[in-house]
Amino acid sequence: MAYNFKEVARKPERFTGGHRMCAGCGAPVVIRQILRALKPEDHAVISAATGCLEVSTFLYPYSAWKDSFIHSAFENAAATISGAEAAYNGMRRRGKLDQEGETKFIAFGGDGGTYDIGIQALSGAMERGHDMVYVCYDNGAYMNTGIQRSSATPMFADTTTSPVGRESQGKNQRKKDLTEIMVNHHIPYVAQTAAIGNLKDLYEKAEKAIYTKGPAFLNVLAPCPRGWRYEASDLMQINKLAVDTCFWPLYEVVEGKYTVNYKPKNKLPVVEFLKAQGRFRHLFKKGNEELLDMIQKEVDRRWERLLSLEASN
Amino acid sequence: MAIRERLSGNEAVAYAMKQINPDVVAAFPITPSTEIPQYFSAYVANGEVNTEFIPVESEHSAMSACIGAQAxxxxxxxxxxxxxxxxxxxxxYIASGARLPIVMACVNRALSGPINIHNDHSDSMGARDSGWIQLYSESSQEAYDNMLMAHRIAEHPDVLLPVMVCQDGFITSHAIENIELLEDEKVKEFVGEYKPAHYLLNKENPIAIGPLDHFTHYFEHKRQQAEAMRNAKKVILEVADEFYKLTGRKYGYFEEYKTDDAEVCIVVLNSTAGTAKFVVDKMREEGKKVGLVKPRVFRPFPAPEIAGALARFKAVAVMDKADSFNAAGGPLFTEITSAVLAHGATGPKFINYIYGLGGRDVKADDIEFIYNKLLEIAAPGKVDSIYNYIGVRE
Structure with a gap:
């Protein structure tokens, strides 16, 4: 069935308003749209890593989640949901669950809980082949604790633990490529996506991830107005710039086969994405042209590599 | 009729797990407990259980997966x-805080560092305030029996707390002993089905577990957890009573051995109690009034009961197979002496011996030495040193 934004948006909300995520935060937009990809008759068990999403959506005694939800700790959203999925299999086999529809298992973690402290639990769960989806909402730093750098923080970003100073131009290391790490787990479905336009790319990938048997991984860009320093109203523009500059390519890998889902007709220079954010402001000082050039080269190198992976399918 | 067998402690625990046939087992290899998931995965491979076995990538994920599965x-x-x-x-802490009645077999081994694979109690003693019920086992029989009683205690609606069943690594876990097993049907009936009131997979009534819990509610939740641990005291005895009727094997908070007319007493956990019983028998033949108290339930701590039991002795030595590194005494010693003080038993003199760290053998002679020391103190003599070590070069 062709994607129809209006119809999708009219589906009953499974992630309700009243949560306390910031205005202009990318994460709740991503979560709502992903949960819309669930069939109405299906139930979900959702786990979340400790982070902004968890502490802002489930403050005792309130929950924004219509489905079943569990948070246990920071580094183990994947392990926790893998236990729930195993219980589902075990209990169904024994005829203990006599319910209509299916139950789907989805874990959400930020980049800190996924690229860094949670990578071991994630890798283990993916390798074991649980029927689950892990969604990383990547905002490129530990935003919940106050914008500390993570391995997902882009090079030269100003964070509270990679601050710009007389001897520092921000984070001095490259961003880890987690999507590729997950591709190399040889699981059935891996995709990188973002909330752009009518959210079609995000919806379709969520649907494939949820309804592909076995483990699936989604890496979703989720800008943070506090950490990236942009106006709340600019969220969708920031997402679009990340994709149009090829800083955050939209692609998927199905059973090892690469498809780049969006190739901008006019690939914008990465400075268009960088200058929209306060965390890169220092790069636009006179004398730092070389740093901007380094970032552009890195974006180009990764984009070209992705295109060649697609071409060599 | 009960089944007579010869099993190691690990085999006995794995056999109990087979009879319980849980929905999920998640485990990671480590010496000396690793035989348990090995035996268990063979049961899975041979279709003797229909459990989901999750061979996780770490113990952190083992407990996380248990939390997900139990929730x-x-x-x-x-x-x-x-x-x-x-x-x-x-x-x-998250398992107990979320009130999930998970059951764990803890095969006691010394904590690193330095790394050491042999038995002491530094691992479970370190976890004593994690909100888990802790049952200790002298033999593979007791480990098996405690495993069968664990779910009944954990899942009781007034408790809903996880249970750790401890036995001594290698000494109990790898030594083959005679054991009496229950028939599968009897175990099934005794343990019963797990029917939680609320659970994630209930589509009709979805729930949320693990909130951000501020100072507005956290304290009440912790208070409820503390109450559950108090409730566990009653439930542990009720379950033991039912188990006694089924098997004829009697369990309480602690076992007393030849204490009736004893003047001095040793308190010791797990397999060392077996050695101590041998020494008690020998010294009794020599006319010495020595006895033994072996705690089975360390969490919840049966403070008034143990204080009451120890009140009548002249001198008591608490033996700890773990050090607290507090310059004051081992964990069992400090717990017992504070219980005694709080419950007004002023009679006995107390001394502490740290023994057997990293699997150092504790011999009958060592225990006899401690009894003789106690008899000296009871003479009446005075306590020249409260916090002592035995079997160490110093």
């Missing part, structure tokens, strides 16, 4: 030792 509505079990238990630390 989902299943019965979840695991086994570990030493550093594996240490890696679970964070999740132990």
């Amino acid at each position: 989902a509505g299943g019965r979840a079990m695991t086994a570990t030792s030493a550093n594996g238990l240490a890696l679970m630390w964070e999740m132990l």
Whole structure:
């Protein structure tokens, strides 16, 4: 069935308003749209890593989640949901669950809980082949604790633990490529996506991830107005710039086969994405042209590599 | 009729798990507990159980998966030792805080560092305030029996707390002993089905577990957890009573051995109690009034009961197979002496011996030495040193 934004948006909300995520935060937009990809008759068990999403959506005694939800700790959203999925299999086999529809298992973690402290639990769960989806909402730093750098923080970003100073131009290391790490787990479905336009790319990938048997991984860009320093109203523009500059390519890998889902007709220079954010402001000082050039080269190198992976399918 | 067998402690625990046939077992290899998931995965491979076995990538994930599975509505079990238990630390508190009745076999082993694979109690003693019920076992028989009683205690609606069944690594876990097993049907009937009131997989009534819990509610939740641990005291005895009727094997908070007319007493956990019983018998033949108290339940701590039991002795030595590094005494010693003080038993003199760290053998002679020391104190003599070590070069 062709994607129809209006119809999708009219589906009953499974992630309700009243949560306390910031205005202009990318994460709740991503979560709502992903949960819309669930069939109405299906139930979900959702786990979340400790982070902004968890502490802002489930403050005792309130929950924004219509489905079943569990948070246990920071580094183990994947392990926790893998236990729930195993219980589902075990209990169904024994005829203990006599319910209509299916139950789907989805874990959400930020980049800190996924690229860094949670990578071991994630890798283990993916390798074991649980029927689950892990969604990383990547905002490129530990935003919940106050914008500390993570391995997902882009090079030269100003964070509270990679601050710009007389001897520092921000984070001095490259961003880890987690999507590729997950591709190399040889699981059935891996995709990188973002909330752009009518959210079609995000919806379709969520649907494939949820309804592909076995483990699936989604890496979703989720800008943070506090950490990236942009106006709340600019969220969708920031997402679009990340994709149009090829800083955050939209692609998927199905059973090892690469498809780049969006190739901008006019690939914008990465400075268009960088200058929209306060965390890169220092790069636009006179004398730092070389740093901007380094970032552009890195974006180009990764984009070209992705295109060649697609071409060599 | 009960089944007579010869099993090691690990085999006995794995056999209990087979009979319980939980929904999920998640475990990671570590010496000396690793035989338990090995035996168990063979049961899975041969279709002797229909459990989901999750061969996780770490103990942290083992406990996390147990939390997910138990919260989902299943019965979840695991086994570990030493550093594996240490890696679970964070999740132990979350399991008990979320009131999930998970059952774990803890095969006691010394914590690193330095690394050592042999038995002491530094692992489970370190977890003593994690909100888990702790049952200790002298033999493979007791480990088996405690495993069968664990779910009944954990899942009781007034309790809903996880249970750790401890036995001594290698000494009990790998030594083959005679054991009496129950028939599968009897175990099934005794343990019963797990029917949680609320669980994640209930589509009709979805729930949320693990909130951000501010100062507005956290304290009340912790208070309820403390109440559950108090409730466990009653439930542990009720379950033991039912188990006694089924098997004829009697369990309480602690076992007393030849204490009736004893003047001095040793308090010691797990397998060392077996050695101590041998020494008690020998010294009794020599006319010496010595006795033994072996705690089975360390969490909840039976403070008034143990204080009451010890009040009548002239001198008591508490033997700890773990040090607290507090310059004051081992964990069992400090717990017992504070219970005695709080409950007004002023009679006995107390001394502490740290023994057997890293699997150092504790011999009958060592225990006899301690009894003789106690008899000296009871003479009446005076306590020249409260906090002592035995069997160490110093």
